[in-house]
Amino acid sequence: MLWIAPSEKDAASTSLEKRLRDAADQFRANSGLKAQEYSGSILGLIFLRFAELRFAIQRSRVEGAKASAREFSDAAAASMSPPPTTPKESSISPPRRASTTC
Numbered sequence: 001m002l003w004i005a006p007s008e009k010d011a012a013s014t015s016l017e018k019r020l021r022d023a024a025d026q027f028r029a030n031s032g033l034k035a036q037e038y039s040g041s042i043l044g045l046i047f048l049r050f051a052e053l054r055f056a057i058q059r060s061r062v063e064g065a066k067a068s069a070r071e072f073s074d075a076a077a078a079s080m081s082p083p084p085t086t087p088k089e090s091s092i093s094p095p096r097r098a099s100t101t102c
Helices: 011-030 035-079
Strands: none
Touching: none
């Protein structure tokens, strides 16, 4: 499994990250808790971020595949012509009678 963080950050993401870092600094400094006491919550947030990134990647792949499949089916339907409707002579021969020799 390969973790790839998004390369581009917009202003909203940057400001959110700064607010979260400031809140984490205040939490560590003013809470009086030990690392073991709040590590579960922090690890949960890290996991949620990881899961959100993986979901976004998979969602874009599925939407891309769905769009390409839709384009393919539209092109295939347009290229197919209906079968001819003119009646043809029957190519089935009548059944042969069994010979009875005694």
